Amino acid sequence: MAATQRYSNFSIALHWLIAVLIIIAFILGNIMVDMRISPTKLQYFSYHKWLGVTVLGFVAARLISRLLSKAPPYPESMGKVQTQLANGTHILLYVLMFAVPLSGYFYTLAAGYPVVYLGLFELPVLIAPNPEIKGTxxxxxxILNKVMFVLVLLHVAAALKHHFYDKDGLLNRMRPRF
Ligand code: HEM
Known part of the structure; x- marks a missing residue:
């Protein structure tokens, strides 16, 4: 397997932390919307919102670190088209990792509920309750969640293809080293 340079430990840690939190928020979101109204459902809504806000903060931190330090180069075997596809997918993933939590945040505010992070701090009420845009x-x-779901599947499939089929060491760039 070809030797490749790696992302910084900070970037790698954030990548896996964000991935785990998104998966939990996604599963919890799907479970809670199908539940009948109960104190547990409301508790799950709160956990879901806290997870989503945490994702937002971590994604912002990762984007800053990604912009400040250059990503390691792709293996030369990837060629121009594959490199552009990978870059395009990553940009779209960043857009969605912001858009998904922000749409949840603004939906909650439009529905007239404040977001109280960890039950401790009320986050800024950026829009007034608005029943007209709440449904949208x-x-x-x-919808953004569904698009992100498909894109994450593509991202994982591409990573596995590089690891098992191309054997080009690409996954090592993001492998934690303990
Ligand atoms: C990574 C971040 C997030 C992910 C992956 C995510 C995912 C989801 C999913 C899959 C659902 C179920 C959608 C459905 O099929 O009906 C959902 C619902 C919901 N999410 Fe999020 N979400 C995120 C962030 C947020 C944030 C930050 C908030 C608010 C602060 C939020 C508020 C809500 C609310 C209120 C619902 C229930 C919608 C309803 O009333 O049916 N989400 N979310």
Missing amino acids: LKELHE
Whole structure:
């Protein structure tokens, strides 16, 4: 397997932390919307929102670190088209990692609920309750989630292809080293 340079430990840690938190928020989101109204459902809504806000903060931190330090180069065997596809997918993933939590945040505010992070701090109320746009924001949150789901599957499939088929060491760039 070809030797490749790696991302910084900070970037690698954030990548896997964000991945785990998104998966949990996604599963919890799907579970909670199908539940009948109960104190547990409301508790799950709170956990979901806290997870989503945490993702937002970590994604912002990772984007800053990604812009400040150059990503390691792709293996030469990838060629121009594959490199452009990979870059395009990564940009789209960043857009969605911001858009998904933000759409949930604005939906919650439009529905008239404040977001109280970890039950401790009320986050900024950036828009007034608005029943007219509430439904659209809810739908947007669902649609963006579906698009992100497909893109994450593509991202994982590409990583596995590089690791098992191309054997070009690409996955090592993001492998934690303990
Ligand atoms: C990584 C971040 C997030 C992910 C992956 C995510 C995922 C999801 C999913 C899969 C659903 C179920 C959609 C459906 O099929 O009906 C959902 C619903 C919901 N999410 Fe998020 N979400 C995120 C962030 C947020 C944030 C930051 C908030 C608010 C602060 C939020 C508020 C909500 C609310 C209120 C619902 C329920 C919608 C309803 O009333 O049916 N989400 N989310």
